[in-house]
Structures are given as structure tokens and as C-alpha cells.
Amino acid sequence: METAEFTQIAGNAALVVVDVQRGFDEIALSVARNHPEADERIAELIDVWQASGRPVVFVRHDSAREDSPLRRGYSGNDFKEYVEERRGKGGGAEVLVTKSVNSAFLGSPDLAGWLRGEGIRQIVVVGIQTNWCVETTARMGGNLGFDVVAAYDATYTFDVEGPFGWRLSAEEAARAAAVNLHGGGFARVVTTAEVVRGVG
Template identity: 45%
Template structure:
């Protein structure tokens, strides 16, 4: 079975903690770089996804320097480069699903930013579309989140709590397996 590494939104704008807030997993970028190196060495396909925010105030807007990919991912010659402005990489350009189908790829290994947003949404869609999905949790990261939720009041979760919740929901819900970088590299 052919597999692909899907690297989601590893962009410099996510280093702007004044905009995003507190984060977890400072090893994310190094772990993504290790996965990219392993896939490159094995000659397996890498898909790089970039979020092009429609909001001019976002660090991820195409006119902002934060739209650029982090060094380890910018150096990749991807099999496919997808741009998107929503959470799921399946709603980007070019069409990820069509490309995967044309390549006969049924196994996806997903990493990147944000764990509970674009990574989770892409993994859920991939699982629903019948792909064999693994999310490499320590090769993701996210940010603390707070919102006034109807019926619940102010709800706050730390980035670490959100990562754990995402892992639980994806695995227990049957959307994806959860693994670590070391586990993927050993397997």
C-alpha cells in the first residue's frame, strides 16, 4: 500500500504567540522535520499544505511574512502542494482527494498545525472517506482556546488539553490511529 505524509500548515505565522496565545509541544517542528526526512529518504510522497487566510489581519494571510512555510518544510520538494483557506486540506487547490486517488494512495500520515483545527478536520474527513489515517500527535501543536459557549458559559482548554482531547476523539471515534514520531520512524 502506498502512503503519503500530509504536512499541514507548518507556517512561520504560528510563531506569533501574541496573535495565537500560549502553545504546547515545542518539539513539533523538529518532529515534523524528522518525518519529512524519513519520507524523503524512503522516496515516499509528501503533500505540503499551506493555509492562505482570507483575513488581512491574520499572520497566515498571503501578504504577510507569516504565510511562509517553516524552513524544514520549505526545503521539501513535495509530490503535491495544496493551498487552502478552510480547515480541511480536502477543500484546497489542487484537489487532494483526486490526486490521492490518481496515485492509488490509501494510507495517510498527518502532522502539522493546529492539532484541533486543520489537522483534526483533515483527519476526520480522510477517515470518513475511507483512508487509513495516522495522526502523529507529537508532530502537531495547537494553542490555548477560550470561548463563550451557549449553555456552558466560558469554556477554556489549554493547548495540551486540546491535543489530548483531539487524540481521544480521533482514535476512539475511529477516524485515525494516534502515534508518535519515534513510533512512526521505528515502524
């Protein structure tokens, strides 16, 4: 799955960890997901970022829907344990962004403003779900002029149904998102190993 192209990761590139929350473990009990190793990959990248003193953005989805496992005040809204135990442990800048829509750039505080204030031009996006909040955040980051890298195997999603009875498996939905991002020029879609190699 690796590409031949070397991915250079800037010394101040921000890792944007999108919606790695307990509620998705509940969803996985009834809906098939892909990338069973994704949580491992996300944890690895947080560790690499914190060890190198690079900035980390933790994004939390505060759903306004009363039936959502990500709703505020419910345990599913919390970050997964491996994320929570890493927060505040790095030597670099860190920020928590909360949102109620797909894009982390439409949350609070203003992510684009924070990144620009820190002099950050490159972001590496990981998290859940590949074809929803990860893809939307990466697309918008590209539109706003950031150099966006998406670590494909450090994301996952679920089977999904669309119009006309069309269904995509989790892997099909994730691949479609990756093709949209990479083929559309919004982001470079690479593997975790490529990102780690680019950190140097």
C-alpha cells in the same frame, strides 16, 4: 505515551504536512502552545519520507482574513524555513495543496483525487493546529475512506477559549482532539517514534 500496537506504514503512504507556516510563530509570542519539540518531529518525518521515496503533501493555509498572520502576501503565510528548505528534495511524489478552510481535502488541487490518482490509501497527518486543521483533515480523510494515522507529537496547538467562558490549555485541546480522532475511529493516533518504526 507510546502504544503497544505496531503501526504498519505502507510503502506509498503519503505524509500530509499541514500548515507549518511562520505565522504560527507570531501567535506563539502571545498565546501558550504545547509540544515544543513538534517542529523537530515534523522535520524528522519529512526526512524519513523523502529518504524512503514516499510521497509528501505540503499544505498551506491562505487565510482570507485581513488580520490573520497566515494571510496571502504576508510573511507569516510562508512555510517555516525547515519545511521550505526540504520541499522538492525527496525522491517520491510531491504536491502543494492550498486551502482557506480547515480541511486539506477542501483545498486546491483536490487532495482526495490526487491521492487516489497516485494509488495511495494511507496518509500520515502532522502539523498545526492539532485541534483545528490537523483534526479536521484527519476526520475528513477517515470519512473519505483513507487509512489515517496521526503523529500526535508532530503536531501542536494553542490555548483556546470556547462557549460559556470555558477554556482549554493547549495540551487539553490537543488531547481532546486525539481522543476524538482515535476514539471515534477517524484515525490511529500514535507517536512519531511509532511511525518511524512502522516505516521499517
